[in-house]
Structures are given as C-alpha cells and as structure tokens.
Amino acid sequence: MHDAHEHREVKIKRDILDTNDKLAEEHHLLFHEHKIYVPNIMSAPGAGKTTLLENTINHFKDKLKIGVIEGDIETSTDSDRLAALGIPTHQINTGGACHLDAKMVAGAISKFDLHNLNMLIIENVGNLVCPAEFYVGESEKIMLLSATEGDDKPKKYPLMFLESKVLIINKIDLLPYVNFNMEKAKSDALSINPKLIIFEVSCKTGEGLDKWFSYLFEKCKIS
C-alpha cells in the first residue's frame, strides 16, 4: 500500500516538475526578451536575504530600475521593508509551501511593467533544501550562507551549492565570535561546484558588498 503510494508520488512529482519547467522556460524567454536580469535569491531562514536586498536596492536605486518578487510562507514583513525603499514589490505567500514554483511566480510577474525594469529580484522562501529543486525562470540562482550557520553546510546541503552560480557568505562581522572556518567552507563549496563565484560580505558593516554590486551591475549590462 505504502509502496503504491510512493510509486504514484514519484510519478506525480515528475509530472509536476515537467509542468513547472515548461512554465519557467516561458518566464525565462520573457525576461530575456525584455533584457531583465532575474536573480533567484535563496538561503536558510535568517541568513540575511532581505538585508542584502535593502543594501543592493539602496546602492542601485538611481542607476537601475529594480523590482522584487518576495516569497514567504506567511506575512508581508519583507515585502514591506523593500517597498519602503520606493521600488515595485509583489508578495507571494506560499500558504505553507516551502519554496516558490513557476506558477506562483507567474502570478507575480503579471503585476510588473516589464518594459520598465533592468532587474527583477526573486527572494525565495528561507530554506536550504527545496528552493534549489524548482526552476522558476530566473537568470541565475544566488545563495547566501551566514557565517553563523557553520562551515559544514556545503557538504550537508549540496544541491543548493551545486545549483547556484554565486555564493554570498554573509555576516563576516561575526567571524570573531563564531566557529567558522572560511577556507573549509569555500573549499567544500568549490568541491561541489568548481565554478561557484564566492563573495564574503557583511550586510551590517557593508564590507565586501562592492564586489557583489560590480557583479550585479555587469549582469544587468549584459542582460
């Protein structure tokens, strides 16, 4: 009985991922057509995604037209923080789902004037596991790891490190107070994904953010 369920579950999951990927590919083409760079930002809860975006939006607000799609299980706290910076944002409440999928993102895309954007940032649900499995049409997946989470995370959650183009190691201002071996974290991450681009930053002090901003600016120029 249980095995029959499992078999059906695998089949359904494959169907759902196929349907998801087709819709995501439509988004991807739409973004490409409008020359919009779309980073899909992922991390564990509390790694600093929203604070990174506040810094990023403040830095670029006179240079680039930015919109944000904000994914959360509940509340519009993060979306409100970013809307306060004067940019268009749209909140997706996933209603319990632990990741964004292409259908949820489709509903949000329709709220933006795509002719008037250089970058559309997707902030995913805080979770180091499932968001990495779902393509939503993004240009690239970008992940944050907080130094407070420990240097063992690349080996324990390899899929997200494998799927990401960029790893941002945040909260380096706390390095003196936590046990975090930066070299081990980076070499373990690179052993999973040798092409991973790594930035070490503190969204609190601003240290290291200049390199992240340069990276993003280049991406928006190319898009």
Add this chain to the structure above:
Amino acid sequence: MHDAHEHREVKIKRDILDTNDKLAEEHHLLFHEHKIYVPNIMSAPGAGKTTLLENTINHFKDKLKIGVIEGDIETSTDSDRLAALGIPTHQINTGGACHLDAKMVAGAISKFDLHNLNMLIIENVGNLVCPAEFYVGESEKIMLLSATEGDDKPKKYPLMFLESKVLIINKIDLLPYVNFNMEKAKSDALSINPKLIIFEVSCKTGEGLDKWFSYLFEKCKIS
C-alpha cells in the same frame, strides 16, 4: 492539466500523511511501552541542534541511557560527532527529502535496544518548514531558534512554533552583536502558541542550559 495534477497531488499527500500518522502512532505506543522519552528536535540549518545535543549528552551520560537518531540530507558528520561521545546513534540520510517521516524513523528504531534506553533523541533535518508537518511518533516536538536568525521568525514560520512544546532560543552569547529583540521574539512566539515553554541558552558558554537539563530530566522520570 495542471489543476488535475494539483488535485491528484493533494489526494496523494493526504494518503501519505494518513499512512505516515498510523505508523508514527505505532512508534509512539512502542516508546510509551518502553518508558522512553523521545524529543523530536527541529530548527533551521545551523541553529545549533548538534551542539545542544553534545552538551545534553555530556551532562546526562552517567545519569540516563541515551540514543540518537540523526536525520540529514547527506553526510554522517553530526552522527559521528555524537557517536564520539560513546552513545548509540543511527544515521538516516534522507536522500534529498527535507524532513524525516515515520517510515525513515521506523528503519532507525529497529537498530536500538529499546529496553536499554531512557531517552531517544531524534535530530531532524535542518529546515524551519516541513519537519513540523510530519509526526514520527515523538513524545514532543522541540525547536531551536538562533538569535542570529532574527526576531521575525515566529510570524514568518508559524507552524513550527505552533507544533512545538518547547522553544530553545540559542546563541544568546551573540546578542550584543546582532539585532534581535528577545521580548518581541518571545511574545510573537507565545501569540502563536500560548503554552510554549521557552528557554534562552548559549550552547557555547553553557548559559541557561541548566533549566533545559532540568526540563528533560523531569520528562525522562515521567516517561
């Protein structure tokens, strides 16, 4: 087509949860019969579950017979850390799944001599979302929140705060360096779950752990 998938998905998910709960209830009765207290420990990645368990096992190792079921996506790092303390441990690698379920736990239970245990600790996969949905037969769900994750987590991830009997707020040694309003975190958590028992601890300095140890010891006496 998509809606048909969704409908089938909901039905399958309900079947799976029903099957899961029946098996979990068998575990619960088995633990009760053997007078074993079984806490199911949940948190986001890097909140300090394994360090809490190291402290707990060291404190009780001459007083209680403890075993650990260790859930991880990949690696046996955490299980190795705990086995080094000389207690029986069994590792479950979930192979990508973002939570433990009753069937995975069933396979692990069979590896322990239940006549020879006072407490069987289940360390769940690091994830603030899905582990809260799956009953595996535990006596109680216990969650950790690291002060570095921010005081907005109760409102953003309410289900885990609702399902937990105990909330352990860890890494209070870092409070001087992070923006974390303890009163807000606690009152938001209590507004979701008024019966939640809250401990403030630092697994690094040991501060506050005495109350957690007293709580556990009482639980093991009653079980």
